[in-house]
Amino acid sequence: MDECPRCQGSLEMLSLGDASTVTCPHCEYADIPVEHERQVEEPESWQTAFNRFYRSQKPQSDE
Ligand SMILES: [Zn+2]
Numbered sequence: 001m002d003e004c005p006r007c008q009g010s011l012e013m014l015s016l017g018d019a020s021t022v023t024c025p026h027c028e029y030a031d032i033p034v035e036h037e038r039q040v041e042e043p044e045s046w047q048t049a050f051n052r053f054y055r056s057q058k059p060q061s062d063e
Helices: 043-057
Strands: 012-016 019-023
Touching: 012 043, 019 043
Parallel strands: none
Antiparallel strands: 012 019
16 A cells, blocks of 8 residues: 555655554555554554654754
8 A cells, every 4th residue: 555545645654663654744644554553543643653753763852
C-alpha cells in the first residue's frame, strides 16, 4: 500500500523503534500496521507519538 486512502497521495514509510507505519505527508493520514501492539488507536495518538519521537531525535532542542 503506497497510496493514501484519504487523498490518494504518496504515502511515506516511517519507523518507530521496531514498529513501522506509513503516513501521508499531504493530509497527515497515518496507517497503523502494527502487529505486536494492542488494537489500533486513534491516528492522532500515533501522530503525537511520532512527533514526540522525531523531536527527541533532533540534537537541537530547547528542552
Ligand atoms: Zn493523504
